Amino acid sequence: MGRKTRGHREGAATGRRSRTARKARTPPTEAELGPEVPHRQLGSIRLVATTWTFPDGKTCRGWTWPLDLNPPVPPGAVRADPRRQLLSNWAPRYWYEDEARTCVQCGAAFVFSGAEQRFWYETLQFPFESTAVRCVACRRRRRTQQARHRAVADARAAVAASPEDPVSQFALADALVSLHETTGQGSLDDAIAAARKAHGGDAVHAAVVWEARAQHLAGRDARARDLLAPFLAGKTPGRKAGAVVRSAWALWEQLGGGDVGAYVGR
Numbered sequence: 001m002g003r004k005t006r007g008h009r010e011g012a013a014t015g016r017r018s019r020t021a022r023k024a025r026t027p028p029t030e031a032e033l034g035p036e037v038p039h040r041q042l043g044s045i046r047l048v049a050t051t052w053t054f055p056d057g058k059t060c061r062g063w064t065w066p067l068d069l070n071p072p073v074p075p076g077a078v079r080a081d082p083r084r085q086l087l088s089n090w091a092p093r094y095w096y097e098d099e100a101r102t103c104v105q106c107g108a109a110f111v112f113s114g115a116e117q118r119f120w121y122e123t124l125q126f127p128f129e130s131t132a133v134r135c136v137a138c139r140r141r142r143r144t145q146q147a148r149h150r151a152v153a154d155a156r157a158a159v160a161a162s163p164e165d166p167v168s169q170f171a172l173a174d175a176l177v178s179l180h181e182t183t184g185q186g187s188l189d190d191a192i193a194a195a196r197k198a199h200g201g202d203a204v205h206a207a208v209v210w211e212a213r214a215q216h217l218a219g220r221d222a223r224a225r226d227l228l229a230p231f232l233a234g235k236t237p238g239r240k241a242g243a244v245v246r247s248a249w250a251l252w253e254q255l256g257g258g259d260v261g262a263y264v265g266r
């Protein structure tokens with residue numbers, strides 16, 4: 001990953017660090033030390049002289065962050081590498097300490113650990129203004145929800161491209177039911193319509209199970225049982241059954257169960 005390190009002076013943003021500045025890993029001499037500026041970890045630090053070379057060959061002298069300082073790290077903290085940080089207007093950090101946080105989503109206490117911060121700011125090169133506001137569980141849940149929303153959008157696009165394709169309709173019903181089961185969002189009416197289009201004419205026979213799941217989510221359990229019973233009649237429950245049949249039996253039991261054959265023949 002490229003170095004995004006830049007000086008904080010105007011003009012510096014477009015310049016590149018010169019060869020002479022880059023090789024200067026020895027401590028700067030008094031003449032090379034610039035103004036003292038406040039620093040959140042060290043109290044204050046002194047900027048160091050640097051020369052930026054622009055694409056047109058012109059050079060510009062200025063002050064930049066001292067990236068090679070090697071201050072002692074507080075106990076328990078993780079040493080940072082300022083050369084890997086995305087600095088722009090931010091001062092470098094020389095270490096990362098565990099930070100106690102409260103999740104904005106669920107209110108639980110969590111720790112934004114030093115190791116995690118190093119991953120965020122050095123491996124992923126996030127800017128320092130991005131910081132963890134959710135606990136790990138909420139972050140994971142959010143990612144799942146975002147993925148489910150994307151799946152629905154993709155399935156809708158596929159249906160729009162070929163509305164007569166039962167497999168696309170089935171995929172849309174599946175995406176909508178999954179979204180609704182995890183988030184409570186997503187149109188159940190659309191899920192039911194898509195599932196009907198998919199199982200109409202036996203195109204995707206199992207889609208009737210998805211319609212039943214959507215009807216159940218919509219609170220219409222009797223309708224769900226009416227759909228499940230004929231599907232399950234003649235299908236044996238148990239480990240040998242396929243995943244769809246097993247999930248259909250599970251839903252049937254959840255809806256009160258009973259003898260499927262008798263239900264169909266009533």
Ligand SMILES: [Zn+2]
Binds near residue numbers: 105135136
């Ligand atoms: Zn949380």
